[in-house]
Amino acid sequence: MTSKFLTEVQQKVVVLGDFSVGKSSLILRVSKNEFLEEQESTIGAAFINFSVNVDNKPNQIQIWDTAGQEKFRSLTPIYYRGAIGAIVVYDVSREYSFQTAKEWVEELKEKANPKLIIALCANKIDLLEEKKKLLKEKEYADENGLLIYETSAKTGKGVTEMFVDFSKNLPKDQGREIFNDDFFEEEFFNIELHNGEKKTEKTICC
Amino acid sequence: MNPQKKLIRAETYTTNFNSRHARIIKSKSQPIQIDKLFQEKPQQTLTQSQQTEEEDETKIKKDKWMSRIFKNHPNLLEIRERIIPITQKTSFGKLVSKSHTEVKDHISRKVILSLIMQHLDLKGFSETIKILESESKVPFQKHYSEKSRLEPLLKLGIKNIQSVWDLKLETKGYQRESEKFDPETEINDSFLFDEFDEEDEDENKKPDVDIWSEPPTSNKNLIWLDNNSERKEIKNATLNKLIEYLTDETYSNTSFMHTFLMTYQSFTTPGKLLRKLFRRYDVPRGKLSEKKYQEKKKIIQFKVCNVLRFWILNYFSDFNERHIDELQNFLLNIETKEGKTTTVKTLNSILLKKISGNTKKDRKISYSLAPIPIVPKNIFSPTLTLDSIDEEEVARQLTLIDFEMYSKIKPSELLNLAWSKPKFKHRATNVLKMIEKFNEISLWVAHTILLNDKVKKRAKSITRFVNIAKYCKQLNNLNGLMSIYAGLDNSAVYRLKFTFEELSKKTLEQLSSFKQLMSSSSSYKLYRETLNTLNPPCIPYLGIYLTDLTFIEEGNKDYVNGLVNFYKTHLISKVIQDVQKFQQKRYNFMPVIQISKFLTNFPKMSQDTIYELSMKVEPRNSSRSDIN
Numbered sequence: 050m051t052s053k054f055l056t057e058v059q060q061k062v063v064v065l066g067d068f069s070v071g072k073s074s075l076i077l078r079v080s081k082n083e084f085l086e087e088q089e090s091t092i093g094a095a096f097i098n099f100s101v102n103v104d105n106k107p108n109q110i111q112i113w114d115t116a117g118q119e120k121f122r123s124l125t126p127i128y129y130r131g132a133i134g135a136i137v138v139y140d141v142s143r144e145y146s147f148q149t150a151k152e153w154v155e156e157l158k159e160k161a162n163p164k165l166i167i168a169l170c171a172n173k174i175d176l177l178e179e180k181k182k183l184l185k186e187k188e189y190a191d192e193n194g195l196l197i198y199e200t201s202a203k204t205g206k207g208v209t210e211m212f213v214d215f216s217k218n219l220p221k222d223q224g225r226e227i228f229n230d231d232f233f234e235e236e237f238f239n240i241e242l243h244n245g246e247k248k249t250e251k252t253i254c255c
Numbered sequence: 256m257n258p259q260k261k262l263i264r265a266e267t268y269t270t271n272f273n274s275r276h277a278r279i280i281k282s283k284s285q286p287i288q289i290d291k292l293f294q295e296k297p298q299q300t301l302t303q304s305q306q307t308e309e310e311d312e313t314k315i316k317k318d319k320w321m322s323r324i325f326k327n328h329p330n331l332l333e334i335r336e337r338i339i340p341i342t343q344k345t346s347f348g349k350l351v352s353k354s355h356t357e358v359k360d361h362i363s364r365k366v367i368l369s370l371i372m373q374h375l376d377l378k379g380f381s382e383t384i385k386i387l388e389s390e391s392k393v394p395f396q397k398h399y400s401e402k403s404r405l406e407p408l409l410k411l412g413i414k415n416i417q418s419v420w421d422l423k424l425e426t427k428g429y430q431r432e433s434e435k436f437d438p439e440t441e442i443n444d445s446f447l448f449d450e451f452d453e454e455d456e457d458e459n460k461k462p463d464v465d466i467w468s469e470p471p472t473s474n475k476n477l478i479w480l481d482n483n484s485e486r487k488e489i490k491n492a493t494l495n496k497l498i499e500y501l502t503d504e505t506y507s508n509t510s511f512m513h514t515f516l517m518t519y520q521s522f523t524t525p526g527k528l529l530r531k532l533f534r535r536y537d538v539p540r541g542k543l544s545e546k547k548y549q550e551k552k553k554i555i556q557f558k559v560c561n562v563l564r565f566w567i568l569n570y571f572s573d574f575n576e577r578h579i580d581e582l583q584n585f586l587l588n589i590e591t592k593e594g595k596t597t598t599v600k601t602l603n604s605i606l607l608k609k610i611s612g613n614t615k616k617d618r619k620i621s622y623s624l625a626p627i628p629i630v631p632k633n634i635f636s637p638t639l640t641l642d643s644i645d646e647e648e649v650a651r652q653l654t655l656i657d658f659e660m661y662s663k664i665k666p667s668e669l670l671n672l673a674w675s676k677p678k679f680k681h682r683a684t685n686v687l688k689m690i691e692k693f694n695e696i697s698l699w700v701a702h703t704i705l706l707n708d709k710v711k712k713r714a715k716s717i718t719r720f721v722n723i724a725k726y727c728k729q730l731n732n733l734n735g736l737m738s739i740y741a742g743l744d745n746s747a748v749y750r751l752k753f754t755f756e757e758l759s760k761k762t763l764e765q766l767s768s769f770k771q772l773m774s775s776s777s778s779y780k781l782y783r784e785t786l787n788t789l790n791p792p793c794i795p796y797l798g799i800y801l802t803d804l805t806f807i808e809e810g811n812k813d814y815v816n817g818l819v820n821f822y823k824t825h826l827i828s829k830v831i832q833d834v835q836k837f838q839q840k841r842y843n844f845m846p847v848i849q850i851s852k853f854l855t856n857f858p859k860m861s862q863d864t865i866y867e868l869s870m871k872v873e874p875r876n877s878s879r880s881d882i883n
Contacts, residue, residue, distance in 0.1 A: 061776075068675040068676075069672075069675065069676075073805050073806050073809040073810070074809050076806075077806065077809060077810045111776070111777075113775055113776075114802075115775060115798070115802055116802060116805045116806070116809075117672070117675065117798070117801035117802040117803075117804060117805030117806075118798040118799075118801055118802055119675065120674070120675075120687070120690045120694075121690055121693060121694065121741075121798050122694050122862075123693065123694045123697030123698060123738070123741040123742070123745065124697075124737070124741050124798070126744065126745065126746050126749070127740075127741060127744050127773070128775060130744075130749075160746045
């Protein structure tokens with residue numbers, strides 16, 4: 050593996066969360082920068098590629114979303130394995146989805162890569178009363194070392210900002226040391242290399 | 256206790272001890288008094304034991320009776336306590352209470368009685384039904400359904416008590432998402448919801464008008480996708496315009512009819528569509544000359560009947576009893592007006608065939624012989640284990656099981672993200688079953704591997720599963736391949752460092768090729784490409800379709816300026832057609848029950864149990880010498 054290869058590698062970020070918390074809407078929002086506009090959505094926009102400049106170095110990130118497959122529980126470990134970041138989304142208007150989000154965080158902490166960067170995304174803040182400040186959630190994020198973002202896929206508030214800021218928080222040139230315990234990862238990199246063509250590309254430079 | 260509660264209890268009792276109960280009723284040959292079911296027993300006990308209160312027998316207080324019954328018949332006490340949560344569960348009551356002003360905790364007496372009668376009818380207890388009818392004054396209406404509707408409702412209730420009573424029941428693990436508290440009411444039986452079904456108004460929708468009052472076509476009620484193209488496709492339209500187009504005098508578009516009938520449930524209901532079509536059949540005279548009117552009428556009526564015919568033939572499960580009644584009435588009306596025309600005759604006979612369930616599925620019979628199953632000599636022996644069965648044969652049997660589930664998936668299950676919404680769960684039963692089976696197989700694979708206490712044995716077990724998955728791939732069973740692969744990749748198996756060290760290079764390569772194929776990278780690019788090259792029979796992995804549907808649903812509005820966004824529907828129908836493409840051609844293998852039972856009857860394990868097992872066989876931070 051050459052160093053050139055390593056810089057070209059896209060880093061994998063997964064989006065997790067309960068049904069209908071707005072995972073796919075977040076992705077759609079950034080990929081089209083619109084929310085349920087009249088233009089037709091393209092099939093297979095289930096991922097977006099990001100390039101964020103950190104310290105003048107491009108950091109390539111691919112964000113994966115498997116919305117719709119939530120019930121295939123046995124597949125989720127495959128899904129988050131090899132990821133360097135995970136965004137756990139919940140719906141602020143549904144208390145229950147926060148409970149599920151907590152379960153996700155626990156599972157990731159226990160079973161996923163220990164260096165995984167986890168963010169909690171409080172989505173649908175447009176539905177939240179002004180005064181409510183998400184204190185409980187912020188406290189939880191603090192205790193567990195999570196990044197926390199407030200977004201509204203509907204109004205677009207905070208969405209792009211979240212993806213950009215989150216990407217900046219990811220370790221650069223991750224290389225493979227993180228995956229030392231993961232003997233299939235070499236293969237994983239190869240796939241990325243062969244399928245480098247991007248279906249939906251969104252490049253955001255900061 | 257109010258009568259409703261008692262009724263449920265009585266019927267639970269019947270369900271559990273069905274035959275015995277029936278015998279009691281028959282032998283006594285006197286009207287069964289549901290309300291007194293609980294009071295019969297104490298009278299017997301009292302007379303038997305000759306208690307001192309005997310003189311009060313007729314005036315004895317109810318609460319005393321109850322305590323006496325429960326003392327003498329602890330089994331009744333148990334039943335009572337077990338079913339209390341059923342009767343008190345609010346959401347259960349909501350299921351059938353028609354309006355929100357009614358008492359929400361109870362199902363109306365009439366509905367329960369009709370459920371009980373339907374159940375009894377299926378069990379063949381016609382005498383009991385008669386007595387029940389005369390007792391309750393609720394007439395029995397025969398249903399066409401072949402399934403008891405009472406059972407799923409009771410199971411729904413019982414499922415909820417089990418978590419209270421049966422402390423062993425696993426709440427953690429893979430089930431957590433679906434099995435835990437559901438914030439919305441679960442509905443498992445759609446028939447109870449005819450009314451509900453009709454009331455699903457979207458605020459973006461235009462108010463409904465009669466189909467013959469619909470204004471002439473303009474961009475206010477119909478927008479074409481591409482005005483220049485030869486073949487016109489509707490982009491957005493009102494429901495009336497869609498139906499007009501469906502039954503247009505001059506224009507015929509079969510593919511539109513396919514798409515429409517496959518997906519109409521995402522913007523209207525079967526009942527509404529049926530009534531619209533009936534209205535469309537009544538062509539008004541208007542200002543047309545007699546000759547022109549007759550011509551127009553003839554074509555439109557023929558078109559309407561054609562749609563109905565196609566609908567009944569292909570999507571009969573859309574109709575409930577009420578719809579069938581309406582259809583039959585409609586046909587009867589035409590018959591009295593116009594006589595027995597061929598159209599009416601054909602429709603009637605199709606309908607009757609469908610109702611009686613006599614239509615043999617026109618499955619394509621394969622004329623080639625199925626390959627002879629590869630079975631070990633001891634196939635009939637009770638000591639047969641899965642280990643002694645040929646890997647290819649295991650893959651074949653798994654494929655047969657998977658295909659059976661896959662082929663049952665109906666288009667309506669894939670609309671409105673039904674599988675992910677508690678409200679629509681009843682519509683997506685086969686999708687949900689298939690997902691459940693997928694998860695079960697994965698856990699079973701992981702568990703089977705971990706049951707081996709020695710490293711070498713575990714490695715052998717993994718190798719076997721890799722081979723079975725390889726055969727699944729050869730058989731184009733990508734669903735099976737993925738479910739086994741998910742088992743091999745389960746955290747509990749994946750962490751077995753020493754076991755993986757024992758695997759051959761070939762096995763590891765095989766595993767990594769599965770990983771590549773199933774990688775979700777670039778929206779499952781490799782998987783999609785592979786799938787495109789496969790010829791049926793084939794079982795695709797369902798999840799990717801579900802993701803595609805989610806993005807289409809979330810990324811497009813249902814209504815655009817008050818018009819049905821038919822373009823969205825069109826996108827959805829494309830995905831559904833992909834699903835259907837592989838439902839047609841069946842696998843030509845012989846089912847071997849002795850083998851398939853290993854794949855269907857196994858203890859259901861939770862992820863936590865399996866992980867514990869994994870920690871036991873290869874504890875964290877252990878070295879190779881510590882392990883067997």
